[in-house]
Amino acid sequence: MLETIKLSKSFKGKKAVQDVNLYLDSGESVGLLGPNGAGKSTTISMISSLIKPTAGEIKLNGVNIINNPEQIRRILGVVPQELALYEALSAYENLKFFGSIYKIRGNELDKSIQRALEIVGLQDRQKDLVKTFSGGMKRRVNIAAALLHHPKILILDEPTVGIDPQSRNHILETVRMLNKNEGTTVMYTSHYMEEVEQLCDRLYIMDHGEIIASGTKGELLSILSTEDTIKVQLSKMDDRFVTQVKSIEGVRKVEAANTNLKIIAKKGINLVSELVYLSEQHHIQLINFHTENPSLEDVFLHLTGRTLRD
Numbered sequence: 622m623l624e625t626i627k628l629s630k631s632f633k634g635k636k637a638v639q640d641v642n643l644y645l646d647s648g649e650s651v652g653l654l655g656p657n658g659a660g661k662s663t664t665i666s667m668i669s670s671l672i673k674p675t676a677g678e679i680k681l682n683g684v685n686i687i688n689n690p691e692q693i694r695r696i697l698g699v700v701p702q703e704l705a706l707y708e709a710l711s712a713y714e715n716l717k718f719f720g721s722i723y724k725i726r727g728n729e730l731d732k733s734i735q736r737a738l739e740i741v742g743l744q745d746r747q748k749d750l751v752k753t754f755s756g757g758m759k760r761r762v763n764i765a766a767a768l769l770h771h772p773k774i775l776i777l778d779e780p781t782v783g784i785d786p787q788s789r790n791h792i793l794e795t796v797r798m799l800n801k802n803e804g805t806t807v808m809y810t811s812h813y814m815e816e817v818e819q820l821c822d823r824l825y826i827m828d829h830g831e832i833i834a835s836g837t838k839g840e841l842l843s844i845l846s847t848e849d850t851i852k853v854q855l856s857k858m859d860d861r862f863v864t865q866v867k868s869i870e871g872v873r874k875v876e877a878a879n880t881n882l883k884i885i886a887k888k889g890i891n892l893v894s895e896l897v898y899l900s901e902q903h904h905i906q907l908i909n910f911h912t913e914n915p916s917l918e919d920v921f922l923h924l925t926g927r928t929l930r931d
């Protein structure tokens with residue numbers, strides 16, 4: 622349905638997005654995951670025709686639409702990261718304004734607004750001024766605005782950043798419902814691994830402007846099929862101990878937080894005896910020790926050497 626080929630963008634010579642190839646099939650829910658500054662918003666802005674790529678193509682059903690953005694605007698709903706609402710107007714009035722941008726008018730506009738408000742669960746607050754809304758409710762109005770023209774594809778740019786858990790769950794539920802029940806194709810960017818795990822059939826992992834991995838959750842996890850993730854709780858933390866753990870043969874990464882260690886190591890190495898030996902030397906007790914199934918966070922750590930929120 623939608624495809625980017627070697628999509629790239631530089632700002633004043635600095636590369637923000639480079640050679641991004643991704644596709645979106647009809648009815649899919651696809652996640653774009655990456656830390657701050659990875660290039661997610663820039664990629665989405667190019668797909669939404671808000672900014673022009675420096676190079677590359679964006680194809681809608683096989684046709685390059687970079688110089689013909691009207692085609693994609695008709696079928697695309699975009700929920701940007703920044704809120705774009707008039708605080709002094711009611712939710713209904715805000716949506717009326719957005720509807721006029723899409724050139725929807727009269728009875729049809731009213732029906733579209735009521736449907737969108739129902740989807741985001743704000744029908745009973747439609748007459749209230751936006752300035753009385755919580756951050757999460759404002760974001761839900763933003764989502765409603767993107768739904769007014771019944772888009773086939775919905776792109777959401779980190780829609781749950783900085784909002785209360787209740788609104789967050791509401792938004793996740795709304796996106797899931799639109800995708801599963803209404804057949805809306807979804808592209809969802811986030812740096813919350815658990816959100817894309819819950820919502821998305823397929824993922825792209827982005828870092829420093831490039832796609833560094835893609836696939837279903839299972840496919841991405843299989844990248845780590847040669848590694849174990851071991852969590853250890855210590856009686857106290859000691860930097861010299863951590864340094865020595867890092868140097869054990871087969872240990873690939875060690876993360877320390879408070880008195881806990883997360884160790885990623887080659888499958889099959891005898892880590893227990895090494896840890897027991899080192900902990901005795903440093904007068905540290907091993908309080909707890911268990912091997913975990915790897916998560917997508919671990920895949921990201923493996924690929925980049927950093928955690929998603931570094």
Ligand SMILES: Nc1ncnc2c1ncn2[C@@H]1O[C@H](COP(=O)(O)OP(=O)(O)OP(=O)(O)O)[C@@H](O)[C@H]1O
Nearest residue numbers: 632636637655656657658659660661662663664779
């Ligand atoms: N208008 C701009 N002018 C200059 N540099 C920009 C502009 N927009 C983005 N960048 C740079 O491009 C890179 C990618 O930014 P982008 O906002 O796309 O990342 P992101 O993955 O969406 O991060 P975030 O989660 O923080 O929004 C960053 O280094 C950013 O500073």
